[in-house]
Amino acid sequence: MTALDKLLYQTNENKHVCIGLDTDLNKIPSSLKQFEDPTYEFNRRIIEATCTEAAAYKLNFAFYEKYGERGMESLRRTIEVIPKSVLIIGDAKRGDIGNTSAMYAASIFEHFKCDAATLNPYMGFDSLQPFLEYKDKLNFILALTSNPSSVDFEKLILNNGEFLYQNVIKKISLWDTARNCGAVFGATNITELKENLDLLKDIPVLLPGIGAQGGNIHEVVVTFKGIGKSDYIINVSRSIIYFDSSDNFADSARNELLKMNKIITQIKLS
Amino acid sequence: MTALDKLLYQTNENKHVCIGLDTDLNKIPSSLKQFEDPTYEFNRRIIEATCTEAAAYKLNFAFYEKYGERGMESLRRTIEVIPKSVLIIGDAKRGDIGNTSAMYAASIFEHFKCDAATLNPYMGFDSLQPFLEYKDKLNFILALTSNPSSVDFEKLILNNGEFLYQNVIKKISLWDTARNCGAVFGATNITELKENLDLLKDIPVLLPGIGAQGGNIHEVVVTFKGIGKSDYIINVSRSIIYFDSSDNFADSARNELLKMNKIITQIKLS
Numbered sequence: 001m002t003a004l005d006k007l008l009y010q011t012n013e014n015k016h017v018c019i020g021l022d023t024d025l026n027k028i029p030s031s032l033k034q035f036e037d038p039t040y041e042f043n044r045r046i047i048e049a050t051c052t053e054a055a056a057y058k059l060n061f062a063f064y065e066k067y068g069e070r071g072m073e074s075l076r077r078t079i080e081v082i083p084k085s086v087l088i089i090g091d092a093k094r095g096d097i098g099n100t101s102a103m104y105a106a107s108i109f110e111h112f113k114c115d116a117a118t119l120n121p122y123m124g125f126d127s128l129q130p131f132l133e134y135k136d137k138l139n140f141i142l143a144l145t146s147n148p149s150s151v152d153f154e155k156l157i158l159n160n161g162e163f164l165y166q167n168v169i170k171k172i173s174l175w176d177t178a179r180n181c182g183a184v185f186g187a188t189n190i191t192e193l194k195e196n197l198d199l200l201k202d203i204p205v206l207l208p209g210i211g212a213q214g215g216n217i218h219e220v221v222v223t224f225k226g227i228g229k230s231d232y233i234i235n236v237s238r239s240i241i242y243f244d245s246s247d248n249f250a251d252s253a254r255n256e257l258l259k260m261n262k263i264i265t266q267i268k269l270s
Numbered sequence: 271m272t273a274l275d276k277l278l279y280q281t282n283e284n285k286h287v288c289i290g291l292d293t294d295l296n297k298i299p300s301s302l303k304q305f306e307d308p309t310y311e312f313n314r315r316i317i318e319a320t321c322t323e324a325a326a327y328k329l330n331f332a333f334y335e336k337y338g339e340r341g342m343e344s345l346r347r348t349i350e351v352i353p354k355s356v357l358i359i360g361d362a363k364r365g366d367i368g369n370t371s372a373m374y375a376a377s378i379f380e381h382f383k384c385d386a387a388t389l390n391p392y393m394g395f396d397s398l399q400p401f402l403e404y405k406d407k408l409n410f411i412l413a414l415t416s417n418p419s420s421v422d423f424e425k426l427i428l429n430n431g432e433f434l435y436q437n438v439i440k441k442i443s444l445w446d447t448a449r450n451c452g453a454v455f456g457a458t459n460i461t462e463l464k465e466n467l468d469l470l471k472d473i474p475v476l477l478p479g480i481g482a483q484g485g486n487i488h489e490v491v492v493t494f495k496g497i498g499k500s501d502y503i504i505n506v507s508r509s510i511i512y513f514d515s516s517d518n519f520a521d522s523a524r525n526e527l528l529k530m531n532k533i534i535t536q537i538k539l540s
Contacts, residue, residue: 022369022370060366060370060373062364062366062370062371062373062374062377063370063373065373065374065377065381066373066374066376066377066381067381068342068346068377068381068382069339069340069342069343069346070339072338072339072342073339076338076339093364093365093366093390094332094363095363095390096330096332096363097415097416097417097478097483098417099292100292100330100332100333101332103330103332103333103335103336104332104335104336106336107332107335107336107338111335111336111337111338112338120363120365120390120392120393121392121422121423122390122391122392122412122415122423122424123390123412123415123417123419123420123422123423123424124417124418124419124420124421124422124423124424125419125422126417126418126419127415127417127419142392142393145367145392145393145397146367147367147368147393147394147396147397148394148396149393149394149395149396149397150393150394151394152391152393152394152395152441153391153392153393153394153434153437153438154392154393154394156428156434156437157428157429158426158427158428158429159427159428159429159431161429164423164426164434167423167426168423171422208367213367
């Protein structure tokens with residue numbers, strides 16, 4: 001089963017929500033601090049409470065690297081408890097010269113056993129190629145991101161009139177010969193999403209920016225329904241995992257996820 | 271002493287070579303495999319043999335992350351043996367939304383105690399800002415990289431006629447209010463280096479791509495001498511650390527470094 005198969009298996013069941021495990025020791029219930037690895041304990045409980053209803057988990061590597069070796073161990077242990085049917089996205093936004101990118105790909109796909117990675121396209125094709133050689137994995141390449149400063153470069157206009165991010169999406173499609181590429185498109189850019197459906201229609205899309213950053217699930221689902229597209233994943237981090245700061249956080253996370261799934265299913269089946 | 275002070279201290283002594291510790295277990299002498307941490311042992315010997323003559327060490331995070339927790343430990347231990355007078359560059363090419371970049375900055379500057387980082391500008395200012403808030407550190411932002419695929423995006427022409435990488439350099443200069451920004455400019459692009467000296471003249475430049483990738487030290491030093499610029503660092507990895515595959519690798523690395531330093535000093539003083 002390739003990573004794309006996993007994604008389609010989940011999205012065909014109307015599961016589109018990816019839970020972002022942006023786990024921050026300063027934000028988890030203090031009762032977890034008694035455990036040897038509080039980050040892992042928090043993640044394990046979230047995963048056990050949500051894994052039958054989540055399409056994917058996204059591990060933001062920064063939140064683990066911050067704690068060095070100890071954080072890397074929490075990351076590895078977390079990935080080990082995610083069921084095989086759920087897509088695991090290593091959100092590391094890597095990209096470097098070829099021999100270096102090969103090392104990053106080995107780290108994310110082999111050492112940490114992620115199904116998918118996020119990649120930064122700035123350095124061009126040869127910086128992504130070592131990732132694309134893993135034909136059974138998925139590579140979500142940054143196109144238009146959810147942050148305000150996406151205007152600085154991603155929205156620069158090229159001499160042919162298109163935005164830089166549009167050029168990136170076109171190249172992602174060209175490079176997608178093994179059907180293992182996708183695009184990252186921030187859900188905060190709903191106008192641009194509507195304007196670029198033709199470019200995005202044939203590649204899986206990962207949409208961060210829902211919740212704390214201001215994106216809206218309803219608009220994303222309605223927009224993709226309009227073109228009959230179903231191969232997309234909506235990432236939600238803080239507004240699920242930190243919805244409830246009490247010891248009941250995992251059940252509350254599940255309830256929030258179920259609410260989102262209900263909204264999505266109602267729109268898709270309406 | 272800020273990171274910029276350290277860089278200027280070294281370059282004013284005509285030391286410009288940064289040794290890239292791209293340490294690969296498959297390329298180091300087999301006699302080191304008896305050690306508990308062969309990567310650290312290799313690095314320690316290289317550092318002890320070269321630290322009085324090197325301007326900087328660049329730690330390519332990918333080569334350590336590949337081995338997960340164990341690699342992170344090798345990275346941390348390596349950094350601990352580098353003398354305080356030599357610049358330590360965490361080559362991680364990070365960049366993400368603000369709260370995530372803050373975690374990456376904490377990882378590179380606080381956990382691993384690097385003096386400098388390499389950053390990817392694609393996501394724009396707010397993705398770099400948490401790094402720039404460390405005013406005593408140095409942030410080398412990717413402008414024009416040394417790999418062939420730099421043509422894919424970095425050399426796209428904007429609607430005002432400039433290349434994307436030129437727009438990046440202009441913004442780096444704008445953002446450099448605390449004098450803690452620099453640019454990465456691949457030494458393989460010597461024509462473009464000559465054409466963009468005016469843009470680069472006021473910010474430190476990190477030049478990878480010498481040696482295995484085809485860049486030439488002589489041309490870089492002559493070019494910068496022409497405008498009286500001295501705040502630049504030339505990275506050399508494979509052609510120093512793997513010059514000699516025998517157990518004499520550290521002395522050979524020192525000899526190669528001394529040869530490069532001699533070329534640089536002769537040009538600068540001629």
